[in-house]
Amino acid sequence: MxxxxxxxxxxxxxxxxxxxxxxxxxxxxxxxxxxxxxxxxxxxxxxxxxxxxxxxxxxxxxxxxxxxxxxxxxxSPPAPAAPAAGVDVVAELQKLAGLKEAGILNDAEFAAAKAKLLG
Structure with a gap:
């Protein structure tokens, strides 16, 4: 081939x-x-x-x-509010205590009013 x-x-x-x-x-x-x-x-x-x-x-x-x-x-925590000028704090506390003893204010209301007064 x-x-x-x-x-x-x-x-x-x-x-x-x-x-x-x-x-x-x-x-x-x-x-x-x-x-x-x-x-x-x-x-x-x-x-x-x-x-x-x-x-x-x-x-x-x-x-x-x-x-x-x-x-x-x-x-810092906020400064407590100063009592109002011309208010006798001791007299106001005595008035609140008298109202509580008379039954006009209960314990919670007395505590709230006292806290508000003391600032």
Whole structure:
């Protein structure tokens, strides 16, 4: 048998086409997979950064609340009201005690009036 030289036959042409097509498919699959992995890594990085930013904002809010609570705890209590000018406190207390003994005021009313008088 003699070997034929020159152009490949039908089977050789089909084989070459299959190899080229297979290689192209493999390369395009690798490129697509690589692009997909890069996109996935970028999305994960963005999610991580968003989570870090959210945690920082929550920490700042918690710190602000703690500072407000600490400031409120250390704030001085309001000054007691000074008795009205010209009012004799002892005389008013004696009058309230007399009303209580007479039954006009009960214990709760007497305590409230005394607290109001003393400021």
């Amino acid at each position: 003699r070997r034929r030289m020159g152009r490949p036959g039908l089977i050789g042409l089909a084989a070459r086409t299959a190899v080229v097509a297979g290689t192209a498919t493999a390369v395009s699959g690798a490129v697509a997979g690589s692009s997909q992995r890069k996109a996935q890594q970028q999305a994960e990085q963005e999610q991580y950064q968003a989570a870090q930013q959210q945690a920082a904002m929550q920490q700042a809010a918690a710190d602000a609340v703690a500072q407000q609570q600490a400031a409120a705890a250390y704030a």
